[in-house]
Amino acid sequence: MNTFILNRLKKKASGFLENRTLKTARVLEVRKWPSSTIIEIDLHMPTTSMEDWNEVNYMKCKVADFTYRDYTPSGWDAETQTCTLYIDVNHKGPGCSWAQNLASGDEIGYMGIKSTRQTPVNTSAIICLGDESSLGHLLGMQQLAVPATRFSGAVLMGDDTNRNLFTEYFRTPLQPVLRTDVYGHHSLTEWLLQQSYHLENTFFYLTGNSTMVMQLRKILKQQGYSHNQIKSQGFWS
Ligand SMILES: Cc1cc2nc3c(=O)[nH]c(=O)nc-3n(C[C@H](O)[C@H](O)[C@H](O)COP(=O)(O)OP(=O)(O)OC[C@H]3O[C@@H](n4cnc5c(N)ncnc54)[C@H](O)[C@@H]3O)c2cc1C
Numbered sequence: 303m304n305t306f307i308l309n310r311l312k313k314k315a316s317g318f319l320e321n322r323t324l325k326t327a328r329v330l331e332v333r334k335w336p337s338s339t340i341i342e343i344d345l346h347m348p349t350t351s352m353e354d355w356n357e358v359n360y361m362k363c364k365v366a367d368f369t370y371r372d373y374t375p376s377g378w379d380a381e382t383q384t385c386t387l388y389i390d391v392n393h394k395g396p397g398c399s400w401a402q403n404l405a406s407g408d409e410i411g412y413m414g415i416k417s418t419r420q421t422p423v424n425t426s427a428i429i430c431l432g433d434e435s436s437l438g439h440l441l442g443m444q445q446l447a448v449p450a451t452r453f454s455g456a457v458l459m460g461d462d463t464n465r466n467l468f469t470e471y472f473r474t475p476l477q478p479v480l481r482t483d484v485y486g487h488h489s490l491t492e493w494l495l496q497q498s499y500h501l502e503n504t505f506f507y508l509t510g511n512s513t514m515v516m517q518l519r520k521i522l523k524q525q526g527y528s529h530n531q532i533k534s535q536g537f538w539s
Pocket residue numbers: 360371372373374375387388389390391392393394395396397398399418434435436437438439536537538539
């Protein structure tokens with residue numbers, strides 16, 4: 303069988319599978335940050351129950367034909383079955399183009415909801431660190447942690463406008479940290495070194511680009527935190 307026919311058969315088969323498994327959500331509102339680097343998307347997900355969301359989840363969104371990208375629902379409300387995605391669009395990719403073209407009233411397709419297995423442990427301090435792509439994840443952790451656990455941390459922001467907007471707009475103990483290096487680990491390390499955390503009963507959650515996550519993990523280990531006290535997940539590299 304030649305490659306052309308094989309590819310057509312493959313497309314047909316995955317199209318068939320997609321039609322059976324794809325769920326739909328409706329876009330309620332789209333908010334673009336003034337710098338155009340972050341887009342917030344409010345979704346209504348009538349076929350997804352959020353009652354048992356005890357871990358931060360992610361959804362595989364269909365962003366183009368046979369193309370999927372992972373995004374994190376945050377600020378979920380189980381009663382209205384709504385949530386918000388925060389999408390970092392400061393690069394080129396099918397996920398960015400998809401997010402930039404969404405408008406209220408659009409329907410989006412997604413392959414169900416999966417867990418990142420990150421949930422705040424019951425301890426005296428939870429510290430979350432991440433970049434702009436993990437904004438939804440960090441806010442999701444806050445939703446699960448507060449008020450039971452002491453929650454804080456930092457999120458990288460590419461410029462002062464975003465940093466100020468974050469402080470004004472979000473009710474959160476997360477501090478916006480200006481990213482002065484490409485992946486942001488130097489900026490977050492500098493911030494970390496200014497904090498004084500107890501070695502015991504402090505848990506770190508690291509999410510975002512893999513370079514930043516790996517480097518911060520190394521620093522925390524050098525500071526004496528154990529493997530169990532550092533939960534990390536690289537989002538992109
Ligand atoms: C569990 C999980 C949850 C995630 N949740 C979110 C979320 O809520 N919001 C969000 O924005 N992202 C999130 N991501 C990351 C997102 O899925 C990827 O960044 C995705 O690759 C972006 O797709 P794209 O088509 O825009 O770029 P791609 O086509 O995948 O990549 C194009 C190029 O851009 C680079 N790139 C990818 N993402 C970024 C970025 N953020 N900044 C700079 N360069 C980048 C890539 O390295 C590549 O060189 C999540 C990832 C995982 C694994």
